[in-house]
Amino acid sequence: MQMIIVDDEAHWVDNLSMHKPWHKLGIDHVHKAYSAQEALRILETHPIDIVISDILMPEMTGIELIERIRLRDKKIKCIILSGHSDFEFAKEAVRHQAVDYLLKPPTDNELFGAVESAIAQLNAEWESVSSQERTQYTLRENLPLLRGQLLLDAMKGHRMPPEEWNRKLDSYGLPFCKGDCALLLVRMEEEFGQYRNNGQQLMEYAIINMAEEIFGEFTEVWGVKEEHGYLAFLLQLKEESPELGKESLLEKLSMQLQYKVKQFLKGSLSIVITEWFRFPEQLPERYRHATAYFRQIVGDEREFIIRVGDTEQNVTQGPLDAIYMPPTLMNLLEAGRWEAAEDKLATVFSELDERWSESWEHCMEAGYIIAASFAHLAHRNGNTLVHLLGQDLDSVRNGEAFTSIARLRNWSTGMLGKLKEGTSSEIKDSRSLYVNKVQAFAEKNLHLDVSLRALADHVNLHPTHLSKIYKIETGEGISDYVSRLRMESACHKLKTTDKKVYEISTEIGYLDSAYFIKVFKRQFGVTPQEYRDGNH
Template sequence: MQLLIVDDEAHWVDNLAMNKPWHTLGITGVFKAYSAREALELIQANGIDIVISDILMPEMTGIQLIEKIRELDKSIKCIILSGHSDFEYAKEAVRHQAVEYVLKPPSDEELFAAVETARDQLQAEWANISSYERTQFTLRENLPLLRGQLLLGALRGERLHREEWTRKLESYALPVKFGDSWLMLVRMEEEFGQYRNNGQHLVEYAVMNIAEEILGEYAHVWGVKDEHGYLVFLLQLKSEGDSRRGDKLLEGLMVRLQSKVKQYLQGSLSIVMTEPFQFPEEVPACYRRSVSSFRQIVGDEREFIMVLGEEEKSPSHGTLESIHMPPLLGSLLEAGRWDAAEEKLGAIFGELDEHYSDSLEHCMEAGFLIAAAFTHIAHRNGLTLSGLQGGNTEQLMNGEAFSSISRLRAWSLGALSALRSATANEMNDTRSRYVKKVQQFAERNLHLDVSLRALADHVNLHTTHLSKIYKLETGEGISDYVARLRMERACHLLRASEKKVYEISAEIGYLEPAYFIKVFKKQFGVTPQEYRNGAQTT
């Protein structure tokens, strides 16, 4: 857990932060803030769990600080330290859900007891959030979506280990087993077009309910709508028997389904069903055959029922599998997952070498898809392949890159490397631009709000993201930079102007001159006036 100590008395903060065995309470990080504003910046940039704050500070009281903290994160636990035993202060602290109200100076026992209480409350809340019962409730609430996503993944060819399949089928309460299964694809025909812009999902839900009602008497039914608009059902017979009898039974149920949908929903269905296959290994291949059959055989026919047999299987020369299986190459490039993209290329070329070493067409298929993915990501980043590769693009234009697997492999890996380097440079340039914008804004507006939130709003980034970018690019935290900028500006004004100390304090963003003097002395060991006097005598 992370602890933040806030007080305008620097010696008090430093003593509490550095001289107490916080690790014995499970505290892994202790942060220090000498003002409420600095505290809010630290809270936004770090995962603070517990805040110990003085109640009377310049700019903002401890109670007001708690109000701001509640706006940022309601889960943070706050402890108030006060030199006042005034009942009104304590009442306000309780009203704002402070864990404890501790009088200064607290004994170690009092302070540790307060932090321990805050820690125990946090642990109890997170235990409740992550509890088994809550997880199960959330799972039940989202079960239809989770089941659908799992089936869609299987249709697309996403690979899961057998143990992972077993775990997910049990977790999602799916009565599906490894073994004989059928796929049924349903196309809702043109009569349902009237619902396209109003209630389409409800009609699809009705069709799926009717299908589950009719088929569910004899088979376990697992359905989802796919990306092509088909309703896809994976079926497994409840009673084991000859698969041929299963085909006949399911074919009769499909006729019934067509009839009931026609009767109750006034629309027609076309249906394609596969022959039995082994779940889950053969799901993607059977699904692709079914989709292909709708396109090649059913076509524009209506109220069609077709059961695929051996004669409808794909030609013996086969199709490339790895390039079409998720995650797709384009998705990996979009996400900047360069190592995974290189592994994807390795899988594609491994399949070409093993199964299609003599097929120019398969090499061309892979080449066109790889080149399209590379070109798309280059253009998305304001680049061109020709600009990145120079003369190597000629190999693509004249077809030389597709002439053999080895040449395509060399061209693809070269293009990937060029893209990776270019986008890395662009990322560094983008970070530099953000840092420059932040620094320019802070320099011009030091007398106004230059908190982390204000700076993040200026460059349209989340506070955490901006904080990380700035630290990566400069090696310095934003709050450290602003504090350093203020002190540098103060030193310059003290040396080069005759402005009063309170005027300089306001100009660099300190509303309370006394607080400015305290911070300045902590930084340089002398007060601003002493610094000015020393500068004038040298």
């Protein structure tokens, strides 16, 4: 856990943060803030769990600080320190859900007791959030979506170890097991087109329910709408098998579904039924085979029920697998997952070597998808492949890169390295641009709000993201930079102008000159006036 101690009196902050065994309570890091504003800047960029704050500070009271904190995060626990046993202060602290209200100087038992209470409250709240009961409730609420996504992933070829399959089937309440299954693809015909903009999902839901009712007497049914618009149903026979043959049973039930949909929903269906196959290993292959039947056999014909023949495909006519399996190369490049992209290419070329070494068409197919993925990344980043790759793009233009698996492999891996290098350079340039914008804005507007939030708004970034970028590029935190800039500006004005200390204080962003003097002395060991008089 992380904690912050806030007080305008530096000795309180330093003593409480540095000389107490907080680690024994499970506090990993104790931050220090000498004003409420500084505390808010730290809260922007660190996952603070507990705040210990003085109640009377310049610019903002501890109660006002709690109010600001509550707007950002209602789970942070706050403890108030006060030199005044004022009932109104205590009442306000309670109203804002402070864990405790301690009088200065608190004893160690009082202080540690308050922090332990805060930790206990945090643990109880997060345990409640992550409790098994809540998890199970959330799972039940989202069960149809989770079941559907699992089946879609399986049909697309997403692989899982057997134990992971068993765990997911069990946790999702799916009574399927490894073994014989069949797949139905159902196409809703043109009569349902009238519902496309209003009620289409309701029609799909109704058909899925009717299929579960009709097939559910004899089989387990797991349905989902897939990416081509078909309704897909995975079927597995229940233990009490009917006397009717398995293939005949599915055809009979499909006809019944077709008839009932026509009768009650006034629309027609075409249905493709696969042969029985081993689930889950053969599901992606049978799914592709079934969609191919819709394209090649059923076509535009309506109200068909057809069973896919269990014929072996010619090895020279099958589809590529690895290039299309999720996550795709395009998605990996968009996410900047360079090592995973390298692994993806290795898998693609391994398949080409093992299955399609004699097929120029498969090599060309993979090549165009790889090249398109590279172009997409360049265009998403506001660039072009010509600019990034130069003459290396010529072998794609003239088709030379696709003439053999070896040439495609060499071109693809080489270009991936160049894209990674170019993207990394662009990212660094972009970061430098943000740093320059932040520094220029801060230098011109020290007398205004130059908090992390204001700087992030100026460059249109989230505060946490900006803070990380700035730290990576400069090695310095933004709040440290602003504080240093203010002190450097103060020193320059003290040396080169006759302005009053309070005027300089206002010009560099300190509305309370007494607080400015305190910060200056803490930094340089002398007051601003002493600095000016001594010509440091």
